[in-house]
Amino acid sequence: MSWPEGIEARPIDKGDVEAWAALMAAKEKVDQDGENYSPEDLSEELDLPHLDLPRDSLGLWADGRMIGYGIAHVATSVVDVDRVRAEGTIDPEWRRRGLGTALMHWLIRRAGELHAAKHPESPGQVGAGTNSDNVSAISMLERLGFKPERFFFDMRRPLDQPVPEVQLADGLRLASYDPAYEESLRQAHFEAFSDHWGWTPPTVEAWRQRSVGARAFRGAQSYVVLDGDTVAAYVNCFEWEADTEATGVRELYIGQVGTRRAYRGRGLARATLAKVLAEAAQAGYERASLGVDADNPTGALGLYERLGFTTHKKFTNYQLPIRSDV
Known part of the structure; x- marks a missing residue:
């Protein structure tokens, strides 16, 4: 693929994380997705197996300067x-110079290669x-057939x-x-x-890297319900220090509930x-946040609303079928 004069295109490596973090900060100022990353966070992303x-x-x-990036993730x-x-x-x-469309064409082609x-x-x-308020991103995706x-x-x-206060059944x-x-x-x-929609079982290594092995994981704020030695239910929590630095609000992110x-x-x-929220307040967190599938089969949305959560933003997942000739 050819890029405009003055644009260098090359793979990302660990030496790029400072520039990548600066790019993500510039993006967040405009797009307001509620996501802030430190160079250390992004370095961890590059280690995904x-x-x-x-x-x-x-x-x-x-x-x-890094002015754009793309990554294709295959399950x-x-x-x-x-x-x-x-x-x-x-x-x-x-x-508005065609770079986003060109980058998405590259991602579509790479996705086809990975699928094949x-x-x-x-x-x-x-x-x-994309954030459901991001009109330009939605327009680009729809032009491409998503x-x-x-x-x-x-x-x-x-x-x-x-x-x-919520009590557990006897024995738990x-x-x-x-x-x-x-x-x-x-x-x-x-x-x-x-x-759940879109679920594919990851490898043990990948699961650990995204959960209890992540640098943002907060074990002291994460809780499990035990039936003997069996984990019957759980809430895994995370804290991104870059978010606190950017927003001034110490937030506990509830990453997985099951x-x-x-x-x-x-x-x-x-x-x-309820236990997580009470303990987070005691530990000095000011806000809790989470993401939920609007059509979650377990009724999670209603549960969160009853516990006092309100919707802050909406996101849409778009899809484009991969053609066999891609």
């Missing part, structure tokens, strides 16, 4: 559809998400509000996360999310979330 950085990533540079397994996730952005100062190499036996899609497929809500709750107990629970937690998560199927309908998620 499924990424082949020389082939799956692209950085765009001008005058020594290690497929349940129904091979969804290759495309992420990227263009620096707001460099938008990894999961050609399954139907394939390119997936891309269609909206799924909707997600970003929800927030101030922690100066009272938290209801709440405990903050301990590394001894890691394998039982993983099994609970895989079971809890197996009926209940094993045999334990559903017993109020375990509500009890665990």
Whole structure:
């Protein structure tokens, strides 16, 4: 692919994380997605085991600045559809010059290559998400043939509000996360999310890197419901220090909430979330946030609303079928 004169296009590596963080900060000022990243956060992203950085990533540079980037993420397994996730952005100062469209063409082509190499036996899609208020991004995706497929809500709750006390059934107990629970937690998560849209079981390494092994994971603020040695339900929490620095608000992000199927309908998620919220307030957090699928099959949206969460932003996941000739 040819790029305009003065634009250098090359794969991203660990030496680029400072420039990448600056690009993401410029993006956030305009797009207001509620996402802030430090160079250390982004360095961790480049360690994801499924990424082949020389082939799956692209950085765009001008005058020594990273002005755009794209990364294609392929799943290690497929349940129904091979969804290759495309992420990227263009620096707001460099938008409306065709760079975003060109970058998305590159991502679509790379997604087709990954699908053909990894999961050609399954139907394939390119997936891309955007803030539902981002008119320019939506317009670009629709021009390229993307269609909206799924909707997600970003929800927030101030922690100066009272938290209801919720009791567990006899024989069950709440405990903050301990590394001894890691394998039982993983099994609970895989079971809890197996009926969710877009779920594909990651490798153990990938799951750990995205959860209990992540630098943003906060074990002291994460809780599990134990039935003997079995994790019956759980809430995994995270804190991005770059968010606090950018917003001045210390926020606890509730990243994963799940209940094993045999334990559903017993109020375990509500009890665990109530404990997390109460303890977060005691620990000095000012706000809790989370993301939820609008069509979550477990009724999570209603649960969060009853606990005082309100919708802050809406995001749309778009999809484009991968053609066999891509």
